Amino acid sequence: MSFEAKIETQNLNLYYGEFxxxxxxxxxxxxxxxxxxxxxxxxxKSTLLRCFNxxxxxxxxxxxxxxxxxERQNILEPDMDLIHLRRxxxxxxxxxxxxxxxxxxxxxxxxxxxxxxxxxDDIMQAIKNGLEHVNLWNELKDKLRKNARSLSLEQQxxxxxxxxxxxxxxxxxxxxxxxxxxPISTLKIEELLRVLKQEYTLVIVxxxxxxxxxxxxxxxxxxxxxxxxxxxxxxxxxxxKEKLTENYISGHFG
Amino acid sequence: MRESFEKHIKELNEEVIAMxxxxxNATSRSxxxxxxxxxxxxxxxxxxxxxxxxxxxxxxxxxxxxxxLQQPVATDLREIIAxxxxxxxxxxxxDYAEGxxxxxxxxxxxxxxxxxxxTPKMAEKVVSMLKRSMQALVNRDADTANAICNEDDEVDKxxxxxxxxxxxxxxxxxxxVSKATPLxxxxxxxxxxxxxxxxxxxxxxxxxxxxxxxxxxSTY
Numbered sequence: 001m002s003f004e005a006k007i008e009t010q011n012l013n014l015y016y017g018e019f020x021x022x023x024x025x026x027x028x029x030x031x032x033x034x035x036x037x038x039x040x041x042x043x044x045k046s047t048l049l050r051c052f053n054x055x056x057x058x059x060x061x062x063x064x065x066x067x068x069x070x071e072r073q074n075i076l077e078p079d080m081d082l083i084h085l086r087r088x089x090x091x092x093x094x095x096x097x098x099x100x101x102x103x104x105x106x107x108x109x110x111x112x113x114x115x116x117x118x119x120x121d122d123i124m125q126a127i128k129n130g131l132e133h134v135n136l137w138n139e140l141k142d143k144l145r146k147n148a149r150s151l152s153l154e155q156q157x158x159x160x161x162x163x164x165x166x167x168x169x170x171x172x173x174x175x176x177x178x179x180x181x182x183p184i185s186t187l188k189i190e191e192l193l194r195v196l197k198q199e200y201t202l203v204i205v206x207x208x209x210x211x212x213x214x215x216x217x218x219x220x221x222x223x224x225x226x227x228x229x230x231x232x233x234x235x236x237x238x239x240x241k242e243k244l245t246e247n248y249i250s251g252h253f254g
Numbered sequence: 255m256r257e258s259f260e261k262h263i264k265e266l267n268e269e270v271i272a273m274x275x276x277x278x279n280a281t282s283r284s285x286x287x288x289x290x291x292x293x294x295x296x297x298x299x300x301x302x303x304x305x306x307x308x309x310x311x312x313x314x315x316x317x318x319x320x321x322x323l324q325q326p327v328a329t330d331l332r333e334i335i336a337x338x339x340x341x342x343x344x345x346x347x348x349d350y351a352e353g354x355x356x357x358x359x360x361x362x363x364x365x366x367x368x369x370x371x372x373t374p375k376m377a378e379k380v381v382s383m384l385k386r387s388m389q390a391l392v393n394r395d396a397d398t399a400n401a402i403c404n405e406d407d408e409v410d411k412x413x414x415x416x417x418x419x420x421x422x423x424x425x426x427x428x429x430x431v432s433k434a435t436p437l438x439x440x441x442x443x444x445x446x447x448x449x450x451x452x453x454x455x456x457x458x459x460x461x462x463x464x465x466x467x468x469x470x471x472s473t474y
Contacts, residue, residue: 239464
């Protein structure tokens with residue numbers, strides 16, 4: 001596959017203590033596309049995703065070997081600026097994790113942490129842009145002082161995405177972002193991914209095969225920590241090369 | 255879920271085989287009715303074609319249900335898409351047999367201008383190709399399916415011979431035109447029927463390999 005890789009791993013191994021959770025993973029994630037990582041529970045999907053912004057560093061007894069390049073910089077280098085990395089590589093989690101603050105302050109939070117934008121008008125403009133990106137501005141523009149927890153789960157998840165967007169990332173990692181949402185809200189988030197990929201590189205971990213098929217351009221199948229197959233999503237779902245992939249997506253196991 | 259899906263797929267295959275047997279039967283019977291000037295049998299074939307059409311709709315409905323309820327992917331999806339295509343081809347083959355039966359009715363009590371030479375051979379070949387294509391479907395055998403496609407040339411050759419034979423008769427005796435032309439139509443139906451078998455075989459290749467090559471381009 002010839003494409004510009006935004007993220008590229010080489011010989012990536014990850015150990016939780018003695019347990020080898022990722023085995024010699026080589027994956028190239030294309031720029032400005034949606035890439036889905038699928039696989040059965042415990043196969044290493046979320047672990048792989050968390051490698052891309054070094055969220056795994058927070059886990060005890062972890063050891064990572066190999067290289068992960070983001071725009072040709074190996075982010076596993078010890079002198080990597082993690083604050084900067086996590087701003088450039090944003091993350092959205094399974095359940096919307098809004099803070100117990102107003103909508104406004106949820107969105108302003110990252111700007112304060114990263115000391116971005118001090119001028120009130122600039123902050124307001126950034127918040128407006130962020131909410132517009134996730135189609136929430138019209139709904140929320142008069143409710144910015146309301147507590148973010150009063151929103152529906154789908155709105156909360158959109159707000160979390162807006163909170164990431166405000167920090168102007170290049171890459172957004174989404175770990176099962178729709179698993180707490182109903183089917184209509186799920187489709188709306190998937191629609192949003194389609195819009196966002198025009199500007200951002202998106203990597204989504206999902207259990208939901210139909211979601212991977214619908215929402216992604218490329219799909220990687222992980223099994224027991226190994227990347228079994230990676231390809232364009234239509235090829236993976238119509239005619240996978242590996243029998244293991246076929247068996248998984250057809251529901252033989254998992 | 256998986257067990258139930260596999261049961262449905264098995265049933266689907268059995269129904270396709272059953273439909274192909276109905277079509278093979280209609281094809282053989284139509285040419286025999288033509289050779290024997292059997293108007294009653296021709297009427298039965300025309301009525302039986304309704305059963306073939308109904309079978310096609312039943313299978314199609316099952317395919318749509320499976321897609322909607324089980325959301326198949328990869329081989330499972332190709333299997334259902336292949337079945338949808340195969341039953342359309344079979345239904346058209348049934349129509350060709352029905353068309354020959356209608357020619358029998360059209361000719362009525364008129365004696366044939368001469369005994370049929372090429373059409374029974376064509377029918378025999380078409381039925382043989384169809385039956386073996388169904389074996390290839392059951393066995394997921396892309397090589398056999400490919401080989402059957404190449405046999406279409408033999409049917410084309412028989413059609414050429416039938417066409418020229420009847421054309422020569424008409425040139426020699428233009429009063430035979432109205433009796434000879436329907437026989438050309440019957441041969442043409444069989445030639446088209448063989449083409450439909452090649453389409454079925456292409457679908458079997460698609461099912462097995464996932465690629466959709468045009469195995470053979472018919473000269474007709």
